[in-house]
Amino acid sequence: METDTSDGVAARRQEHVARWGELLGDRLERTQWSRATLDTHRTGALRALLAEARRGSPWHRERLAGIDVHSIIADDLGALPTMTKDDLMSHFDDIATDRRVTLEATEAHLRDLTTDRYFEGDLHVVASGGSSGQRGVSVYGWDAWVDVHLGLARHLIADLMARPDAGGTVMGLVTASNSTHMTTAVATTFANPMVEIRSFPVTLPVRTIVAGLNAAQPTSLTTYASMLGVLATEAAAGRLRIAPRRVYATSEPLLPEVREAAEAAFGEPVANVWGTSEGGVMAVxxxxxxxxxVNEDLVIVEPVDEANRPVAVGERAAKVLVTNLFNPLQPLIRYELTDEAVVLDAPCACGSAHRRFADVQGRLDDVFTYGGTAIHPHVFRTVLGRHRAIAEYQVRQTPAGACILAAAAGAGDRVEVDLVTKELFEGLRQAGIPDPDVAVEVVASLERHASTGKLRRFVPLSSSRR
Ligand SMILES: [Zn+2]
Structure with missing residues (x-):
């Protein structure tokens, strides 16, 4: 029942946008919920998810045997087994609660996907970016796809409603060119009169993107953290002339120096968005x-150490376990993501009861190890972020150090290669590498991932590892 004709897709999208409109009020209200209301909802949603997983997924049924799903509460998932991307991909068909969802069929769908399209008439399939190495496939049900969009859009809508002088909503997106990636696909499905979308593939030449944004004059700007740095440079140079009221950085860790540059350039606070193909928009x-x-009505996020033990408030977690409460079609229960996270404990001035996480700084996968010495990406970032002439960079681990590809910010900017090399050498030496090998190469541009347009900033030597 594939709706392949463009008329069919358009009609289906109209129904989907109508459903979006039905759910919007409730999803906006949830952002205002008290802690008690939120907890009741989370526990109820968790139990419903576990019941559905047990009903429809042979893989989960076996793993959840012997667990009393009716006594579980959202803040105590310790009794449930965890799962990895490897589990998801190796038991794909048995994890889904809908027998139409098979790895073979979803891969075939992804293979020919160039624009947003339904799978089996009502589902959506996205591939995960692969920035952590291993590719994943996520499948969303009808309502779940709405929540992928509203996970971010409701915050934008609430913000613009609170500041009505901002005028109409034009979302400027500078993200993946391909609809196998979530951000692009979901924006295409739900483009509607309330939220006009102007999308520019991140793989276009920068001057084309800048010209497009200048013409579109978006009221909000959403882009990859790495691209935000480039656009901030363009704005500071006077070439990009837009006045977004809301700036979102997605998909990649937002470096402090990029945030600072973007806030200076656009005069508005930058909001980080933590989204994943598996959990949708997890935090805004x-x-x-x-x-x-955290979108706590939609996902449960448990910060843990490398051995999956809970990490206290204020401490840096090595990874997180995500339970997706809104997509029972492909139950992800305590699903491992290698994103670092820190839970903040202070209540927020905005009054939200949704727990706050510090900005995601990096991924465990970004850490380079040399013998027994681990080098955090921060060692490179602190140096590279200081040099304004470097718009973008990629750090490739070498046996005894690193090779850094640096793209200059503008034609007039000269990267001080000798100084950068010396500072990196010093940084690595202080971090525990006695005589590091450092090579800095200035390049015209960096190669982005062919389909997602993401930039892999840190490439470990054994980049085949997860
Ligand atoms: Zn807040």
Whole structure:
């Protein structure tokens, strides 16, 4: 029942946008919920998810045997087994609760996907970026796809409703060119009169993107964290002339120096967005404080150490376990993501009861190890972020150090290669590499991932590892 004709897709999208409109009020209200209301909802949603997983997924049924799903509460998932991307991909068909969802069929769908299209008439399939190495496939049900969009859009809509002088909503998107990626696909499905979308593939030449944005004059700007740095440079140079009221950085860790440059260039606080192909939009930055509020009505996020033990408030977690409460079609229960996270404990000035996480700084996969010495990406970032002439960079681990590809910010900017090399050498030496090998190469541009347009900033030597 594939709706292949463009008329069919358009009609289907109209129904989907109508459903979006039906759910919007409730999803906006949830952002205002008290902690008690939120907890009741989360526990109820968790139990419903577990019941559905047990009903429809042979894989989960076996793993959840012996667990009393009716006594579980959202803040205590310790009794449930965890799962990895490897589990998801190796038991794909048995994990889904809908027998139409098979790896073979979804891969075939992705293979020919160039624009947003339904799978089996009502589902959506996205591939995960692969920035962590291993590719994943996520499948969303009808209502779940709405929540992927509203996970971010409701915050934007609430913000614009609170500041009505901002005028109509034109979302400027500078993201993936291909609809196998979530951000692009979901924006295409739900483009509607309330939220006009102007999308520019991140793989276009920068001057083309800048010209497009200048013509579109978006009221909000959403782009990859790495691209935000480039656009901030363009704005500072006077070439990009837009006045977005809301700036979102997605998909990649937002480096402090990029945030600073973008806030200076656009005069508005930058909100980080923590989204994943598996959990949708998991957290969105707050206007009144740093960090991001977790969409706690949609996902449970457990910060843990490398051995999956809970990590205390304020401490840096090595990874997180995500339970997706809104997509029972492909139950992800305590699903491992290698994103670092820190839970903040102070209540937020904005009044939201949704817990706040510090901005995601990096991924465990970004850490380079040399013998027994681990080098955090921060060692490279602190140096590279200081040099304004470097618009973008990629750090490739070498046996005894690193090779850095640096793209200059503008024609007039000269990267001080000798100084950067010396500073990196010093940084690595202080971090525990006695005589590091550092090579800095200035390049015209960096190669982005062919389909997602993401930039892999840190490439470990054994980049085949997860
Ligand atoms: Zn807040």
């Amino acid at each position: 930055g707050c206007r009144q404080a740093t960090g991001m509020h």
